[in-house]
Every structure is written in C-alpha cells, then in structure tokens.
Amino acid sequence: MTEPMTAGPALPPLWLDEMHRWSHAQPMAMSTETQLFGRDEVILQLVGVLEQVERNGVAVGLTGEPGMGKTLVQAHVSELARAAGFAVLSARGSQRETHLPYANLHQLLTPILATVDELPPRQRDSLLACFGAVEVEEVNPFFTSLGVLELIVRTANDKPVLISLDDLHWMDQPTLDTLAFVARRIEPERVVLLCTSRSQEPLLGDDQTMTWIELEGLSSETAETLLRSRSPELATPLRERVIAESGGNPLALVEFVKALQTGTYAWSELDRALPMTDRLERAFTARADTLGPAARAVVDVAALDDGDDIRQLVTAASLLAGSTVGVDAVSGAVELGLLTVDGSTYALSHPLMGSAVRRAMTQGRRMEGHAALATTLAAFPERALWHRAGAVSGRDESIAAELERAADSARRRGAFATALARLERSAALSPDPQDQASRLLSAAELGYELGRFGHVEQIKSRVLRMTLRPRDRSRLTWLEGAFHDGATSEPADVRHLVRLARTANDDDDTDLAMQLLFGAARRVWWRDPGESVRHEIIGAAREVPLRSDDPRLLAVFGLAESLELSAAVLAQLDHWPVDLGGRLELAAPLGIAAFCSGDFVRADSFLTLAINQLRGEGRLSLLAEALAIRAWAEINLGVFDAGRSADEGMRLSTETGQKVWAGTAGLALAVIDAVAGRWQGRHWSLVKAEQIALQLPNASSSLLAGAQLARGIAELGSNRPEPAYGELVRVFRPSDPAHQRVQQLWTISYLAEAAVSTNRREHARPLLAAVEELTAGSSAVGAEIALEYTRAVLSDDDTAEGLFLAAMAGAGSPFPWHQARTQLAYGSWLRRQRRVTESREPLRAARTAFDALGTKPWALRADHELRATGERGWEPAPNSLEELSPQEAQIAQLASQGLSNREIAQRLFLSHRTVGSHLYRIFPKLGITSRQQLAEILIGATAVDAVLNHPQSSD
Structure with a gap:
C-alpha cells in the first residue's frame, strides 16, 4: 500500500518506563518542591496524556486559584517529557507584557526558528514580520498561524512535542490567537499542549478544543506535612491557624508563615472574608516593605517592566531612586524571594508579587517608574512609547497620536489585538473628546474584525454618551448592526442607516454611503422590514453617483429587492465577463448580487473566484462567508456535496x-x-442554527426559513409528506417567524411535492400564484427551475403532461437533481393515469440519477413506483465515497487533482501531516492504495463540475 503520510521516528521502546521512573522516583507528597505536595494524581494523569501522543494530539489546561502549584506541576511534567524524548517548547505569560504583540510566540518558537526558511515564502515572511525580522507591507495573521503550525509539526516529525504555556491569561492576544489556531489542529499530530490559567476561559477554544483539570487545595494532612517540612519550628497553634485560613493553598501556607514571622503582617489579614488573592498580595507586600530604598526601587521597576533584562532593570531603578543602584540591591530582593535571576535576565518570583507591588505604589510612584523605563528603553520605540503613556497624569495629544500610529503599525503586522489596545490607550489620552470617540470607534472596528462581540459592545456603550462628528456617528450606526450581520431589522433602524448614507453621499463620501446601504440591505435579507423601507434603500442607492453595473450597487439591489429587481440585476451582470477581467476584488459583491437574484450558476462562478482569492490571501472571515453562501447556491442547483463548501464554511x-x-x-x-x-432525530446543525437565530436581537427569519426547508426535506426523505407540508408551509405565513420572501421561491417546489402526496393541491396553488407574482417573470435559473416543476405537479390532469414535458426540457434539464425530481413526478403521474408502460422510462431515469447523486430516499421512492408497475430486482449501487467525512472528501478531491499534501494543507489551513493522516484513512475506505487510483475512482463519481460548468454560467 502506498504510504500517503510520512511519520516521524517512534519514541525509544523504553520511554514509558523512563517516564514512570521519573514520576515515581520518590513519593510526591515528600517532594522538596512546595507546591508539588499532594499532586501525585494530577501528575500521573498528565503522564497518561503524554503516553497517548503517538495516537493523537491533545490540549490540556491546568486551572485553579493563584498559588495552587499550576506552574510547578507544569514544570515537573515538562521535565518528565524532556527526559522521555519530547521536544519541549515553553512560554510564560506576564501581565507586564500583554501589550507586546507576539512576545510570547517568539519566546515559544525561539528553539526552532532556525528552520523557518523551510516554510513556504508567505508563511515565512508573515511569521518573521511579526518578530520585526523582515519588512512586509502587511502581515496576515492566518499565514502566521499556519507557519507556526508547520514549524511545530516539522519538529514533531522527529520527536513528539510538548507545548508548555504558563499563565495563559497574561499572554498577549496575537499570541493567543495564533495558539488557538494551532490548538484546534493538533489532534492528528504528535503534539501535546499543556497550559496553565487562573480560569477555564476559552482563550484557546471551547471545551471541544481544551480539556481542563482543576487543582484544588491540599488536604489538612498534606498541608501539615508541608509546613513541618518547611518550618519545623512553627508553634502548633500558629500552624493550625495557617492551615485553616489557607484553604490548602500551597503558596499561602508558606507565604502566610513568612509574612507573620516578619512582624509586618497582622492576624486580621488572614481573615477569610478577604479573597485569597488579596491575602497573598498582602503577604508579598509585607515582605517588600522590609526592603531599603534602593532594593525597593528595583522591585518597583520590575513590577512595571515589560522585559527581563537585568541591566535595563538596574538602569531604570537608578533613575527611579535618584542614585546608582548596585548589585547588592538586586541581591536583597532575590534573598527575600521577590525576584529570581538567571544570568543576565530576571523574573518576578510569582505574578501575584508584581500585582501586589503595583497596587501598593502611589500613582506618582507608578508614573515615575514608567518614566524611568521610558528613558531606559529609548532604543526600543514601541516599548518606550507604552511607558511614556504610563508616565503622564492627564491627556496628551502628542502621545495619543503616536499610539494611534503605533496601532496602525501593529495592524499591518497582523497584531490586531495589540492595535486595539493601543487605540484604546490613545483614546484615553486624547484631549479632544471627538478625537477620543473616533479612536474608540477605530478600536471597535478592529474588535469587529476580531469577532469580539462583548468588547465592541462595551466600546459602543461608551461612545453612545459622547459627542461625535457626523462621520463617526455613521460609523457607530453601522457598528450597531454589523456584529449581528443585519439581524436588527426594525424599520426605524434601517431607515436611520439610509438617512446616514444619504448624508455621507451629500458629503461625497461614496465608500461610507455604500457601506451603510449595504448594511441596510443585508438587514432586509435577514428579516424583511417592509416594502416601503426596501424602496427607500433602493432610492438612496440610485442617488449615489456610481455606474449602473457597479458591483456594490448590484449587491444592494439584490439584497434589498431580490425578486422585484432580479431582471434588472441580471441584465447588469451580463456586462461582467466570467473572469471579471482579472478584477477579483469585485467577485464577492457580484456573487452576492447573482445569488440573491436567483442566478445560482453565475453566483457559484463569481463566488468561486472570490473564494480562491480569499483563500490565497488567508482572509478566513470573508472566506467563511463566501463558502456559506456558495453552499446554498449549490443546494439550489441540486448539488449536495458537503465537502465542497458547507463543511469548510461552517x-x-x-x-x-x-x-x-x-x-x-x-x-x-x-x-x-x-x-x-x-x-435521524434532531439534526445538531439545524438545532444550533435555530439557537443562533433566536439569540439575535431580532430572530433571523432567513435562518428560521432555512431550518424549515431542511426539516421539510428531511420529512419528505423519510416518506412523511404530512409533517413535511406542515414544516414547509410556515415559510409562507406572514405571521410566522420563519416567513421569508425570497426563500418562498426556494421552498415552493418541495411544498408542492408534499402537497401532491397529501391531496393539498388546491391549498398550495394560491401560494404558487403569490410566488409567481413576487418573481414577476424573472429569468433567473433558480426561479425558472422552481416554478416549472411546481406548475407541473400542482396542475390539473388535463394540462399536466404539457407542463411536465416543458419542465423536463426547461431550466432544470442540465441539473440532475431537478431533472430527476421532475422525471419522478412525471412517471408517478403517468402511472396514476394507468399509462404504466410509459411511466417506466422516466421512473428508471429518475432512479438512476438519484442513485448516482447519493440521494437514496428519492431513489427508493422511484424504485417503489417502478415496482408498482411490475418491475423487480433493483438494488442501490454501493458507493464507497459515502464512507468519507466531508473534509476527507474535500482532501480526496484535491489529491485526485494532483495537489501535494503541502499544497492541500496550505489551501485548507491545515498541516501537511494532518492531510497525510486523512489520506491514510481515506485509502482503505475507498479500497485503493495509490493516488492514481484515487483519481480514477473520483472520475464521474460526482456531477458537481458538470452541473456548475454548464454553459448557462457564462450567459
């Protein structure tokens, strides 16, 4: 069998024994490391995770309140992994460095960055640009993430990898975004990700991505053993009080004793009414209060510093103290356990020590400390700027403007989260309230791009109370609906957008005007605000000085009046060549215009151009949207290939x-x-879609209508026409939340199919007439297919045959699903007319087509009709492709086209090893051993390309 995946060398045969020897060398309860007391069980659990690395990768998080020993447990497991042959990549978050983009990522990757030149150029340049190693015009965060994944997977080819992330909650956001991308893709790799965090926040993904283990307090017995080992002279009453008040927190057990022994920490501060974090911070503060002025200057600067260079620390501390600070001052902080020093670098002994010292400083002292660091870090402009911002007491436009420029620089490097933080700091320092509001809105727009709903809402609530310039007022209004993607469709809200668009147009701000009108039109799509509002949108759009075939204009027309303006939009689309003359940036709005107007073939063509461009640029948010829309274009053409658009889009x-x-x-x-x-039963994706729709400010009728269509088709497939009709008819009832004008056209043919089987032709005919009136003679292929079929199946017997023949020769004839449905309906009608012999030919054709399409319920229904004519002996053709998951089918299709594993991986934002793993499973499922056989088995297995490349697509 041809091996589609290259696996790295296996671990030495005795590696498990070595790991267990390390983990059981001595009873964990007697360890000399304070916070490893009583952690035997969790360490063995993590050892078990490491043992599984050859089977699958996994992401595990340790959580618990400060002082529970998360860091030491993690460090211990890292040593076990290193001894067992793992490559260990480590990074530690710091509250002082959260504003430094990709600082933690650089820390993590430093041991393997030497191989960065082996990455594809776009990934390499994007990653290096994040670290300031190369200059590029703009960094794409998804290429950065893919480059990181590739580096880690390359390392895992040689030996398994442990990614050790300490204090995840203090890591910079760009690093977290990148690591979340990696965490979602390590399942098929020899990679374990182990992190620590104070809470189970979804910093790296949801519960499907992360498994959390909570560290709880030590038992009273273990706590007493710990105290006896560290402070054997401690009096029994004091030891019992400390054990009782610490709640089993290992750090608290030791620090409370130290603080009490200094005499600067009172019994009252052990009071459990105070949070444990506050009590621990007071313990650290008590220790820091014993330092002399020079050593205290060192500790104060360390608490504010965003680096770890001891020379910079001493220089800034000297400026803060007003005199030269010597090595003895640093030694004093080290002796008290407040700092640790390793060569030329230093670290705070515990994150809580830093927050304790910062809270103890006066505002003036903090400003002086930041000023000292800003002077010391003059050679590092961005770091110095942050400290200069911390050194001002009021507002300062010059620094605010510098921060705004630094935000723009961060955005170009792909550090959107850092840019957002800098913009917010810039806003806080802005003397002019209108400048402050403008910068906050820029931050909110970045938050929108990052998908941070809560953050955007917080900024919006602040800006709402501020005085805005007219343009910023329009930006705020656009943001009101942007996150819900048009769900807030109240007529007053939509009209407000239109008024703002007209104002922007009067100010010759065409781009903003069209952005606002597109937002208004999209709200119409999700939930119709009424005819008069739709007309206002169209009227305002026509006032904008644009060419009549401008893609933005056509997209607004298509979204707002999909049915009424269908003919006009399609006529303008004829002006655009299939390849758009190379202007691929126009493909997405043209694809939306074609889709909404019912030209699903042309929509597929334009959206495919857009998808290819967006994929190449790594613009995943817009790519996801384009894939979701294309999935529905395919469905309306009768192409049911989850691996082509729907699965990846979701x-x-x-x-x-x-x-x-x-x-x-x-x-x-x-x-x-x-x-x-x-x-079978409730479909998980349908339930989730309905939950999304109902959680929006206004329930999205578009999503609810799609849910009813899915339910109705499922009932038809289960041969339950009665409930099918009940599900589908909801789309046509104006009072129903699932009512949606355009999707009535998508639904009418399935409603008609259910009506025939339930003797509801008379009930369905008025609904057909209403849809015909809405479409107003549209020539769109989607409208023609739906209406030709529906007219035939709902007709009287004296006109039925002509309409069936017209439908079979009409718009649906190039599309196997639609042609087969018509053939099934026609053959069934012929049989009911006792024209048994004539019925067999269309029924056989329908059965063959349904079988080839993999739509078994309809194939079985056609076979049932044929058996009623006297035919026997048919069995569905076996189809091994049905064994593949949607992603496997997508990978198989790409591999059959000759793409290498690395090319497929880049296209699908996966690692090449993941692609190899998928192919390793695909080959046995299909009963093949080579890529050549893969190409052979896929030829003719699907009619997708034939359907979607029909000549109509270039009409």
Whole structure:
C-alpha cells in the first residue's frame, strides 16, 4: 500500500518506563518542591496524556486559584517529557507584557526558528514580520498561524512535542490567537499542549478544543506535612491557624508563615472574608516593605517592566531612586524571594508579587517608574512609547497620536489585538473628546474584525454618551448592526442607516454611503422590514453617483429587492465577463448580487473566484462567508456535496466567531444530510442554527426559513409528506417567524411535492400564484427551475403532461437533481393515469440519477413506483465515497487533482501531516492504495463540475 503520510521516528521502546521512573522516583507528597505536595494524581494523569501522543494530539489546561502549584506541576511534567524524548517548547505569560504583540510566540518558537526558511515564502515572511525580522507591507495573521503550525509539526516529525504555556491569561492576544489556531489542529499530530490559567476561559477554544483539570487545595494532612517540612519550628497553634485560613493553598501556607514571622503582617489579614488573592498580595507586600530604598526601587521597576533584562532593570531603578543602584540591591530582593535571576535576565518570583507591588505604589510612584523605563528603553520605540503613556497624569495629544500610529503599525503586522489596545490607550489620552470617540470607534472596528462581540459592545456603550462628528456617528450606526450581520431589522433602524448614507453621499463620501446601504440591505435579507423601507434603500442607492453595473450597487439591489429587481440585476451582470477581467476584488459583491437574484450558476462562478482569492490571501472571515453562501447556491442547483463548501464554511465560521454564517453553513449541511437520508432525530446543525437565530436581537427569519426547508426535506426523505407540508408551509405565513420572501421561491417546489402526496393541491396553488407574482417573470435559473416543476405537479390532469414535458426540457434539464425530481413526478403521474408502460422510462431515469447523486430516499421512492408497475430486482449501487467525512472528501478531491499534501494543507489551513493522516484513512475506505487510483475512482463519481460548468454560467 502506498504510504500517503510520512511519520516521524517512534519514541525509544523504553520511554514509558523512563517516564514512570521519573514520576515515581520518590513519593510526591515528600517532594522538596512546595507546591508539588499532594499532586501525585494530577501528575500521573498528565503522564497518561503524554503516553497517548503517538495516537493523537491533545490540549490540556491546568486551572485553579493563584498559588495552587499550576506552574510547578507544569514544570515537573515538562521535565518528565524532556527526559522521555519530547521536544519541549515553553512560554510564560506576564501581565507586564500583554501589550507586546507576539512576545510570547517568539519566546515559544525561539528553539526552532532556525528552520523557518523551510516554510513556504508567505508563511515565512508573515511569521518573521511579526518578530520585526523582515519588512512586509502587511502581515496576515492566518499565514502566521499556519507557519507556526508547520514549524511545530516539522519538529514533531522527529520527536513528539510538548507545548508548555504558563499563565495563559497574561499572554498577549496575537499570541493567543495564533495558539488557538494551532490548538484546534493538533489532534492528528504528535503534539501535546499543556497550559496553565487562573480560569477555564476559552482563550484557546471551547471545551471541544481544551480539556481542563482543576487543582484544588491540599488536604489538612498534606498541608501539615508541608509546613513541618518547611518550618519545623512553627508553634502548633500558629500552624493550625495557617492551615485553616489557607484553604490548602500551597503558596499561602508558606507565604502566610513568612509574612507573620516578619512582624509586618497582622492576624486580621488572614481573615477569610478577604479573597485569597488579596491575602497573598498582602503577604508579598509585607515582605517588600522590609526592603531599603534602593532594593525597593528595583522591585518597583520590575513590577512595571515589560522585559527581563537585568541591566535595563538596574538602569531604570537608578533613575527611579535618584542614585546608582548596585548589585547588592538586586541581591536583597532575590534573598527575600521577590525576584529570581538567571544570568543576565530576571523574573518576578510569582505574578501575584508584581500585582501586589503595583497596587501598593502611589500613582506618582507608578508614573515615575514608567518614566524611568521610558528613558531606559529609548532604543526600543514601541516599548518606550507604552511607558511614556504610563508616565503622564492627564491627556496628551502628542502621545495619543503616536499610539494611534503605533496601532496602525501593529495592524499591518497582523497584531490586531495589540492595535486595539493601543487605540484604546490613545483614546484615553486624547484631549479632544471627538478625537477620543473616533479612536474608540477605530478600536471597535478592529474588535469587529476580531469577532469580539462583548468588547465592541462595551466600546459602543461608551461612545453612545459622547459627542461625535457626523462621520463617526455613521460609523457607530453601522457598528450597531454589523456584529449581528443585519439581524436588527426594525424599520426605524434601517431607515436611520439610509438617512446616514444619504448624508455621507451629500458629503461625497461614496465608500461610507455604500457601506451603510449595504448594511441596510443585508438587514432586509435577514428579516424583511417592509416594502416601503426596501424602496427607500433602493432610492438612496440610485442617488449615489456610481455606474449602473457597479458591483456594490448590484449587491444592494439584490439584497434589498431580490425578486422585484432580479431582471434588472441580471441584465447588469451580463456586462461582467466570467473572469471579471482579472478584477477579483469585485467577485464577492457580484456573487452576492447573482445569488440573491436567483442566478445560482453565475453566483457559484463569481463566488468561486472570490473564494480562491480569499483563500490565497488567508482572509478566513470573508472566506467563511463566501463558502456559506456558495453552499446554498449549490443546494439550489441540486448539488449536495458537503465537502465542497458547507463543511469548510461552517468550520471556518465557527473558528472566526461568525455565528450567523456558521448557522447558514450548518443548515446547508442539514439539507445535504436530509436528501441523503442520513438524518435521524434532531439534526445538531439545524438545532444550533435555530439557537443562533433566536439569540439575535431580532430572530433571523432567513435562518428560521432555512431550518424549515431542511426539516421539510428531511420529512419528505423519510416518506412523511404530512409533517413535511406542515414544516414547509410556515415559510409562507406572514405571521410566522420563519416567513421569508425570497426563500418562498426556494421552498415552493418541495411544498408542492408534499402537497401532491397529501391531496393539498388546491391549498398550495394560491401560494404558487403569490410566488409567481413576487418573481414577476424573472429569468433567473433558480426561479425558472422552481416554478416549472411546481406548475407541473400542482396542475390539473388535463394540462399536466404539457407542463411536465416543458419542465423536463426547461431550466432544470442540465441539473440532475431537478431533472430527476421532475422525471419522478412525471412517471408517478403517468402511472396514476394507468399509462404504466410509459411511466417506466422516466421512473428508471429518475432512479438512476438519484442513485448516482447519493440521494437514496428519492431513489427508493422511484424504485417503489417502478415496482408498482411490475418491475423487480433493483438494488442501490454501493458507493464507497459515502464512507468519507466531508473534509476527507474535500482532501480526496484535491489529491485526485494532483495537489501535494503541502499544497492541500496550505489551501485548507491545515498541516501537511494532518492531510497525510486523512489520506491514510481515506485509502482503505475507498479500497485503493495509490493516488492514481484515487483519481480514477473520483472520475464521474460526482456531477458537481458538470452541473456548475454548464454553459448557462457564462450567459
């Protein structure tokens, strides 16, 4: 069998024994490390995780209140892993460095950065630019993340990797974003990610990504053993009081005793009414209060510093103290256990020590400390700027402007989260309230790009109370609906957007005007605010001085009046060549315009151009949206291939925090499963989509209508036409939350199919007439397919045959699903007319097509009709492709086209090893051993390309 994946060398046969020897060398309860007392069970649990690394990668987090020993447990496990042959990559978060973009990522990757030149150029340059090693025009964070994944996976080819991340909650946000990308993709790799954090916040993903282990307090017996080993002279009453008040917290056990023994820490400060963090900070403060002025200057600067260079520390401390600070001052802080020194670098002994010292400083002292650091760090402009900002007491426009420029620099490097933090600091220092509001809005727009709903809402609530310039007022209004993707569709809100767009147009701000109108039109799509509002949007759009075929204009027309302006939009789309003359940036709005107007073939063509461009640029948020829309274009053409758009669209939407698009793609997956007969009970993606719709400020009728369509098709596939009709008819009831104008057109043919089986033709015909009136004779392929089929199946017997023949020769004829549905309906009608012999040909054709498409319920229904004519002996054709998951099918398709594992990995934002793992599973499922056989088995297995490349696509 051809091996599609290259695995790294296995660990030495005795590595497990070596690990167990390390972990059981002495009873953990008797360890000399304070916070390892009583941690035998959790260490053995983590050893078990390491033992599984050859089977699958995993991400594990240790959580618990400060002082529980998370860091020491992690360090101990890291040593066990290193002794067992792991490559250990480590990084530690620091509250002082959270504003430094990619600082922790650089710390993590330093041991393996020497191999960075082996990465593809775009990944290499994007990653190095984050560290300031090369200059590029703009950093793409997703190429950075993919480069990091590749570096780690390359290392894992030689030996398993442990990624050790301490104090995750203090890591800079760009690093966290990158590591979250990696954590979601390590399952098939020889990689274990072990982190520590104070809480189980989803910093690296949800519960499906991370497994959390909470460290709890030591038992009374273990606590007493610990105290006896560290302070054997401690009097029994004092020892019992400390044990009782510490709650078993190992750090508290030791620090309370030290603080009490100094005489500067009172019994009252052990009071449990105080949070443990406060009590520990007071213990550290008590120790720091015993220092002399020079040593205290060292500790104060260390608490504010965002670096670890001891020379910089001493220089800044000398400026703060007003006299030269010597090595003895540093030694004094080290002797008291407040600092640790390793060669030319230093660290705080515990993160709580830093926060304790900062809280103990007066504002003046903190400002003096920041000023000393700003002077010391003059050779590091961005670090110095941050400290200069901390050294001012009031507002300062010059520093605010510098921070704004630094934010722009960070954004170009892909450090969007750092840019956001700098903009907020810039706003805080802005003397002009309107400048402050403008900078806050810029921060909110970055938050929107990052998918941070809560953060954006906080900024918006502040800006709402401020005086805004007209343009900023428009930006705020756009942000009001941007995060919900048009869900807030109250007529007054939409009209307000239109008024702002008109104002922007009057000010010759065309881009802002179209941005606002696009937002208004998108709200119409998600929930119709009424005819008069739609007309206002169209009227305002026509006032903007743009060419009649401008893609932005066509997208607004398509979204706002998809049915009424369908013919006009399609006529303008004819002006654009299939390849758009190389202007690929126009593909997305043109694809939206075509989709909303019902030209699903052209929508697929334009969206495919957009998807290829967005994929190449690594713009995953927009890529996810385009994939979700294309998935529905495919469904409306009868192409049910989850691996082509829907599955990836849902995964990327979830990853980028776009709930609405995740729901949209998830509904497409539900429909695909429904037609294939794979839907049993409640479909998970449909339930999730409905939850998303109902959580929005206004329930999205578009999502709810899609859910009803999925349910109706599933009921039809289960041969339950009665409930199918009940599900589908909800889309047509104006009072129903699932009512949606455009999706009535998508739904009408399935409603008609259910109506025939439940003798509801008379009930369904008025609904057909209403849809025909809405479409107003549209020539869009989607409208023609739906209406030709529906007219035929709902017709009287005296006109049915002509309409069936017209439908089979009409717009649906190039599309196997739609043609087969018409053939099934026609053959069934012929049989009911007792024209048994004539019925067999269309029924056989339908059965063959449904079988080839993998839509088994409809194939079985066609076979049932054929058996009623006297035919026997048919069995569904086996299809090994059905054994593949959507992602496996996508990888198989790309591999069959000749792409290498690395090329597939770059396209799908995976590691090449993950692609190899998938192929390793794909080959046996398909009963093949080579890529050549893969290409052979996939030829003709799907009609997707034939359908979507029909000549109509270039009409």
